[in-house]
Amino acid sequence: MVIGRFAPTPSGGLHFGSLVAALASFLSVRRQGGRWLVRMEDVDTPRCEPGADALILRQLEQYALHWDGEVLFQSTRAEAYRAARDVLMQAGLAYACACSRSQIRTQATHWNSEGAIYPGTCRSLGLSAAKPLAVRMDTAKVQAGSIIEFMDGALGAQACDVAQDFGDFVLWRVEDMAAYHLAVVVDDAWQGVTEVVRGSDLLDSTPRQILLQRALGLPTPRYAHVPLALAANGQKLSKQNLAPCLPIKSPSEDLWDALVFLGERPPMDLHGASPAELLAWALEKPERVSTA
Numbered sequence: 571m572v573i574g575r576f577a578p579t580p581s582g583g584l585h586f587g588s589l590v591a592a593l594a595s596f597l598s599v600r601r602q603g604g605r606w607l608v609r610m611e612d613v614d615t616p617r618c619e620p621g622a623d624a625l626i627l628r629q630l631e632q633y634a635l636h637w638d639g640e641v642l643f644q645s646t647r648a649e650a651y652r653a654a655r656d657v658l659m660q661a662g663l664a665y666a667c668a669c670s671r672s673q674i675r676t677q678a679t680h681w682n683s684e685g686a687i688y689p690g691t692c693r694s695l696g697l698s699a700a701k702p703l704a705v706r707m708d709t710a711k712v713q714a715g716s717i718i719e720f721m722d723g724a725l726g727a728q729a730c731d732v733a734q735d736f737g738d739f740v741l742w743r744v745e746d747m748a749a750y751h752l753a754v755v756v757d758d759a760w761q762g763v764t765e766v767v768r769g770s771d772l773l774d775s776t777p778r779q780i781l782l783q784r785a786l787g788l789p790t791p792r793y794a795h796v797p798l799a800l801a802a803n804g805q806k807l808s809k810q811n812l813a814p815c816l817p818i819k820s821p822s823e824d825l826w827d828a829l830v831f832l833g834e835r836p837p838m839d840l841h842g843a844s845p846a847e848l849l850a851w852a853l854e855k856p857e858r859v860s861t862a
């Protein structure tokens with residue numbers, strides 16, 4: 571059984587980019603007769619906006635993007651994330667880190683687009699994970715050579731050197747909450763997710779998530795990263811750069827635009843048709859985003 575998911579952060583309503591990501595995942599799963607899940611990535615509660623989760627679900631319904639089962643809220647899953655963290659620490663695959671951001675900046679010798687790569691200062695100190703310490707993955711212990719390769723269903727063969735490109739990334743934040751990658755990997759496995767179709771802004775996340783799956787003995791789903799919907803100024807559409815929320819008063823137009831963005835060519839006689847009719851048309855087409 572193919573199981574896919576759409577996993578928005580409820581920091582605001584859907585924008586065109588997140589609609590495209592939801593639609594790509596939905597079509598891929600439904601074309602294979604699979605289950606499509608929705609998961610609210612609300613673990614980072616300060617970033618979440620009250621009511622945004624309900625708004626996103628209402629928008630998905632208006633686009634006829636109907637999901638299976640109950641929506642999973644990451645804010646209910648802290649104990650599962652903590653247990654996974656403890657497994658990794660007990661296995662010697664993760665360690666507590668007491669470094670401040672400024673210490674890391676001054677000690678770093680490598681940088682990537684997200685900032686300084688952690689220089690490994692606390693790797694062999696054996697600090698306990700009592701709060702308020704962060705916990706980092708000991709990437710070299712999981713993956714000798716640290717090269718992670720995977721076949722992306724949309725972008726083709728990918729390779730990444732985790733040690734060089736990301737270093738010992740944070741699993742558990744000093745604020746005593748799971749970091750993004752740990753929460754995603756634990757939940758994808760718990761929900762039985764077999765394929766992840768998402769925006770290419772998350773391509774960088776995939777090697778770290780695969781490494782975590784290997785460390786935890788969890789299966790790796792198939793991945794496909796679809797192009798990002800860009801604003802007219804070339805920026806990714808998101809809450810951060812104040813992209814307007816999609817107006818939910820014209821779901822037919824929005825869905826049409828999202829289909830066209832994904833390379834579909836709905837016939838003109840379907841222009842103005844209901845979202846359910848547009849999706850029914852799209853689901854009769856052969857699969858376009860391959861995740862094989």
Ligand SMILES: [Zn+2]
Pocket residue numbers: 666667668669690691692693
């Ligand atoms: Zn440290």
